[in-house]
Amino acid sequence: MDTTNCELSLMTQKLLETYEELTLVYDLISRIGGMLDLTKVFDEIMDEAVTTSKAKWGGILLIDELNVNGKLELKASKGVDEIPQKLIEYSCEKGLINQAIREGRSIIGKEMDVFVMVVPLRLKDKQIGVIYLGDKIDGDSFYSTEMKLIETMGFIVSFVIENARLYISLQQLFFSAIESLSFAIDEKDPYTHGHSKRVTQYSLEIAETLGLSEKEKTILRLAAVLHDVGKIGISEAILHKKGKLDYEDWEEIKQHPMKGVRILQPMEESQGITAHAEIGFKDIHDIIAGVRHHHERYDGTGYPEHLCGKDIPFISRIIAVADAYDAMTSDRAYRKGMSNSDACLELKSNAGWQHDPAIVKVFLRLKETEL
The missing domain is CATH 1.10.3210.10 (Hypothetical protein af1432)
Structure with missing residues (x-):
């Protein structure tokens, strides 16, 4: 009987986690699925990520493609005191952000006496950045269940980024075509x-x-x-x-x-x-x-x-x-x-x-x- 109750409890817990994840996906996609303004997308994601993980602060950092060293740039942040700059620099250079990008996996850990969570963002197997969360409100470490939800957010962010970049390429073609037509009129x-x-x-x-x-x-x-x-x-x-x-x-x-x-x-x-x-x-x-x-x-x-x-x-x-x-x-x-x-x-x-x-x-x- 105890075994059955235990199994039911585990199943119930998994169902609740799945329901929470599906609800998160539905809510996020309904809010940002049609957005092409990445600034607004990042702000929405950070609001949700900080709330879901119960972190005091969080940020989205993307790899600068024009920088040969693959430097990370902070694109959005949320929190009481925002992200400590020294912590970001340390984490990017030799801390958990650096490790998460190199290894292509999410990490929960502690650096500079702060509990943090790093979730890498990927586009077609290419690392493009991270979601970085830290200093949980209750002072504890982050849980794997919270990390799973943030990973879901990361997947959605990556999808929206790719969608926006594809659209930018199409619009660049549109601009070029119209400019060419405009110049062609002059040249005639x-x-x-x-x-x-x-x-x-x-x-x-x-x-x-x-x-x-x-x-x-x-x-x-x-x-x-x-x-x-x-x-x-x-x-x-x-x-x-x-x-x-x-x-x-x-x-x-x-x-x-x-x-x-x-x-x-x-x-x-x-x-x-x-x-x-x-x-x-x-x-x-x-x-x-x-x-x-x-x-x-x-x-x-x-x-x-x-x-x-x-x-x-x-x-x-x-x-x-x-x-x-x-x-x-x-x-x-x-x-x-x-x-x-x-x-x-x-x-x-x-x-x-x-x-x-x-x-x-x-x-x-x-x-x-x-x-």
Whole structure:
């Protein structure tokens, strides 16, 4: 009878552990299964890992693939005092993190007088990092049952990382294809040869003078490169017309910002994961807004939405100045391009009604140095 009761007790315990594990898997996948923003994924995992293991702190460390020494970088942390930096350094260099990665197995142990748990993360049999937990609330060592649950989390994290990386690769192809198409439009016509590249260069020169951050410059660069991508949907007969455009031609040309938005829309619908690690969902929205509004005018007479003043996105106002300057200084079939000085005079006269006067002032200062 005692043997039977013991067996039933063990079976009950195993069923409870299995139920707990399945519940954890279900809850985590329902919360992060569709996420592509790894920062949010890591934060969710750390919340769950610290709670489940009853640790005071925890972190996710990933191997930096660009570092030849395979250095680990802390990507997320959670806890009262966060992870002690000296403990991380020790564990990575010659402690349990180092051992777990070398041996490819989870470890429960003690280092620098702190009970810790290390669970390696794998992608296709390749070690990519660890979940590191320590200083249990009750002061005891971690249990194997807790380690099993954290290993389950590790499997889910690895799956989501792989999913995100695959998506990044696909989106990188998307960016490259769209950029190639944008440049191809320029190259088809000798009069617009290199236009998008020059607009990007001028825009970044303005951004540098204004002291924009690296992230802001990345967003601006992408918007500038893609600002005319909507011309893919404009008749070549109009784009390559030898004479001046008539009213109907202009009405079609004015559709290109919105056509560009429709081409780029899949990026915005992708939850913000891009080939550029520093670019997120809101930033993609800003890139598309930059494309949409680069033909707005400061007095509200532009298109497509007649925005005016500071309601026009900042990067659109920068691109508008760069675009106008390049259009004026480039040859056309029906006219010779303006000189730098004449184009600058035109920009100056258009400041305040067509262009943001502050941006024009910065650009003119840049161009004066070239005279």
